[in-house]
Amino acid sequence: MSASITRGRLLSRSAKGGAALLVAGSAVGRLAGVAAAAPLPTTDLAYVRLLVGVELLASDFYTQAVAASNANPAVTWYLKRALLNENDHYASVSGILTGAGQTPAVAGDIDFSYPAGSFDSQASILKLALRLEELSLGAYLGALAALQSPAIMGGPARIAASEAQHVAYFTSALGGKTFKSSFPDALTIDQVSDALDAYTA
Amino acid sequence: MRFSRFISLLVLVVSCGLLAAGGALARSGRTTAGITVFAGSSMTTVLPQIDPGNTYSFGSSTTLGTQIKNGTPADVLMSANTTVPASLYAAGVVEKPVNFTRNTLAVVVPKSNPAGITSIYDLTKPGVKIDEAASTVPVGSYTVQVLNQMGINAAIQANVVSKETSDANVVAKVALGQVDAGFVYLSDYVIDPTQLTLIKVPAWAQPKITYALAIVTRSPNQAAAQAFINKVLSPAGQAIFVKDGFLPLTAPVPTITKVAPAHAAPGTTVTLTGTNLTGTTSVTIQGVPAKFKVVSATKLTFVVPAKAKTGTITVTNPSGTAKSASFTVG
Numbered sequence: 001m002s003a004s005i006t007r008g009r010l011l012s013r014s015a016k017g018g019a020a021l022l023v024a025g026s027a028v029g030r031l032a033g034v035a036a037a038a039p040l041p042t043t044d045l046a047y048v049r050l051l052v053g054v055e056l057l058a059s060d061f062y063t064q065a066v067a068a069s070n071a072n073p074a075v076t077w078y079l080k081r082a083l084l085n086e087n088d089h090y091a092s093v094s095g096i097l098t099g100a101g102q103t104p105a106v107a108g109d110i111d112f113s114y115p116a117g118s119f120d121s122q123a124s125i126l127k128l129a130l131r132l133e134e135l136s137l138g139a140y141l142g143a144l145a146a147l148q149s150p151a152i153m154g155g156p157a158r159i160a161a162s163e164a165q166h167v168a169y170f171t172s173a174l175g176g177k178t179f180k181s182s183f184p185d186a187l188t189i190d191q192v193s194d195a196l197d198a199y200t201a
Numbered sequence: 202m203r204f205s206r207f208i209s210l211l212v213l214v215v216s217c218g219l220l221a222a223g224g225a226l227a228r229s230g231r232t233t234a235g236i237t238v239f240a241g242s243s244m245t246t247v248l249p250q251i252d253p254g255n256t257y258s259f260g261s262s263t264t265l266g267t268q269i270k271n272g273t274p275a276d277v278l279m280s281a282n283t284t285v286p287a288s289l290y291a292a293g294v295v296e297k298p299v300n301f302t303r304n305t306l307a308v309v310v311p312k313s314n315p316a317g318i319t320s321i322y323d324l325t326k327p328g329v330k331i332d333e334a335a336s337t338v339p340v341g342s343y344t345v346q347v348l349n350q351m352g353i354n355a356a357i358q359a360n361v362v363s364k365e366t367s368d369a370n371v372v373a374k375v376a377l378g379q380v381d382a383g384f385v386y387l388s389d390y391v392i393d394p395t396q397l398t399l400i401k402v403p404a405w406a407q408p409k410i411t412y413a414l415a416i417v418t419r420s421p422n423q424a425a426a427q428a429f430i431n432k433v434l435s436p437a438g439q440a441i442f443v444k445d446g447f448l449p450l451t452a453p454v455p456t457i458t459k460v461a462p463a464h465a466a467p468g469t470t471v472t473l474t475g476t477n478l479t480g481t482t483s484v485t486i487q488g489v490p491a492k493f494k495v496v497s498a499t500k501l502t503f504v505v506p507a508k509a510k511t512g513t514i515t516v517t518n519p520s521g522t523a524k525s526a527s528f529t530v531g
Contacts, residue, residue: 046352046406053405063483067490069506108518110404190322193351193403200404 040100040149047143048096050189051156052104053196054139055090060112061132062086068119075122078169082129085162092155111201123174130170135195137163138187145186236422236429237274239265241281241339241412242367243304246392247445248279251438252429261338261366269417270294276420277429281339281386283413295415301433303448304410305387306343308400309375316381321402324382325356332363332374332383340368343408344384350406372397386410391446412447453477454521460514464529467507473516473525474500480518486528487512505530 040048062083065071071079094104118128140160147153164184172178187195235255240248241262248257258265262280266289269275278295280286286298310318316329324331334341341364348354362380365371371383376396390399414433416426432438443449459474473484478501484493486509493503501516514525 042349042354043352046350049350050403050405053403056405063490067483067492069492105405109409110407189352190320193322193405194320196405197401197403200401 038149038151040096040152044147044149044152045097045100045102047146047189048093048152049102049105050192050196051093051139051143052090052097053110054136054192055086055093056105056107056110057112057196057199058086058132058136059083059090059107061114061128064114064119065125065129068125070119071122071125075126075173078173079125079129082133082166085166089159089162092159096152096155112199113201114199126170126173130167130174132199133163133166133170135187135192137167138185139192141184141186142188142192146189236276236420236425238277238279238429239269239273239275240279241265242369243281243340243386243388244279244412245369247388247442247447250441250445251432255429259369263338264366275417276422276426277414277416279412279414279433281410281412282342283411285339286413286415290415293418295417298413298415299430299434300411300413300450301430302412302439302442302450304412304446305407305448306340306347306402306410307385307387307390308382308402309372309385309390309397310382310400311375311378312396312398313378314381314398315378318382318400321351321400322353324360325353327360329360329382330362330380331357331360332365332371332380333361334368334371334384335364335366338366339410340371340384340386341365343410346408347384347402347406350408351403386446388446455481455516455518455523457514457516457523457525460525460528464531465505466531467505467509469505470502471505471528472500472502473514475516475523477518478516481516483515483517485515485517486510486530488515 062079065079066076066083069076097104114128118124137160140156140163143156144153144160147156167184168178171180235252237256237258238248239258239260242259245257245259248255258275262278262282262285265275265278266280266285269278270289270292278286278289279301281304283298283300286295289295290298308318308321308324310316316323316326318324318329323329333344336342336345345354348357363374365374368385368389371385372389372393374380375383375385382400387399390397414430416423416430420426439449453476455475455477457473457475461472461474462469465471476499478495479498481493481495481501484491484501484503486505489506489509491503491506491509493501495501509530511530512527514528516523516525
């Protein structure tokens with residue numbers, strides 16, 4: 001159903017694209033510099049725009065989840081931490097676009113909407129958080145399988161790892177098994193786009 | 202109403218040759234005392250509802266702008282973008298433009314949907330027949346913009362079988378089943394969904410589609426033109442646009458004029474007074490989100506969160522943020 005990426009390929013790409021990132025400085029600044037130095041293919045820019053949309057959805061969701069104040073202190077801590085992570089992810093992927101001379105979408109450009117009752121209880125928040133994190137993880141794994149420019153793969157690879165941590169926490173918080181598939185599904189760009197659309201007004 | 206619009210769309214298709222020759226399609230032959238309005242064809246249905254007493258000429262905003270520049274008599278230009286009025290303003294042909302509504306790009310397919318299209322990505326499949334407007338008119342320009350944003354322009358263009366001079370022509374060809382899909386405005390679908398099925402263009406790839414209008418500088422009917430513009434911008438006029446599938450103008454940035462009480466303990470309900478508060482999406486105290494309730498456009502209440510610390514109150518809506526002076530917690 002969906003394209004998948006092997007662990008070896010992921011590590012290989014992470015090593016190629018991400019090695020420089022580990023040296024020094026922020027991921028955002030460096031990715032922007034890379035994008036400015038070498039024009040990115042149109043398809044890569046399209047994928048990055050989609051990832052910007054994914055991060056805006058995640059940030060919007062966690063902002064509302066925290067504001068709802070329906071989770072216990074421990075869960076709220078993770079919701080706030082996830083929000084912080086997603087805001088950092090947004091800065092990273094939007095930085096790729098900025099570096100390429102493009103204007104990334106910002107909060108307010110997209111009106112998100114959620115199923116009724118999404119923020120009414122801790123359980124409903126956790127369930128939707130898990131669904132959105134699985135979407136994010138699939139989006140980044142799909143991006144890593146589809147991006148053509150090795151120079152911009154480092155950020156998405158590290159973000160995918162972060163999203164996987166979120167998936168693990170929310171799975172556990174809902175009473176599920178933290179470890180699931182050895183190879184989580186990667187989603188294609190159209191699968192992610194259609195899934196994202198379900199949360200837009 | 203819907204049937205008559207469908208017939209008018211058929212007429213538009215037949216009239217393609219006239220449009221190609223550069224003539225704007227004069228939809229109405231009214232000779233009332235109203236003004237003459239040149240407007241993009243996506244407003245064919247909505248404007249007569251706002252003021253039936255005017256004479257309207259609907260067509261490509263680009264073509265209409267050129268005609269006004271060349272001296273064709275008109276009182277108001279209403280364009281499906283901001284660039285045409287801006288260029289005419291720079292040339293001294295129109296007064297300062299004013300934004301008056303927004304729109305969204307959409308894909309429509311015939312009700313029968315013979316190509317089985319359920320996603321915009323299905324349009325890249327070989328053999329799908331697509332209709333779009335030429336890139337010289339606003340809706341065509343927006344279409345190219347979206348497809349480039351999505352990285353699928355080349356694949357889509359390989360399936361384009363016809364390019365039209367307006368969104369209305371695209372709607373008509375899709376409704377007649379002459380093509381499998383077409384790119385139009387959401388408002389084109391909303392005002393007559395009986396013949397069409399809507400396929401959403403992803404929000405992450407949507408362009409900012411803002412409409413602008415301007416009074417023609419040499420118009421002898423300046424006062425009447427301004428009165429019409431006031432009708433368009435009035436709550437009643439804006440409501441008609443929204444009913445027909447257009448988007449409301451972006452809410453103005455909020456402001457904060459007063460917070461009472463000026464200091465409060467966690468759990469206390471505080472009243473915040475300001476402007477443009479209706480669309481508030483968040484209220485935070487020094488970054489800590491607070492539960493809030495919008496009372497009116499000028500008033501909202503919030504509860505000081507348990508972990509709030511003394512600092513700035515920030516109110517956010519989709520257009521921006523407002524920050525207060527320091528609020529003392531405790």
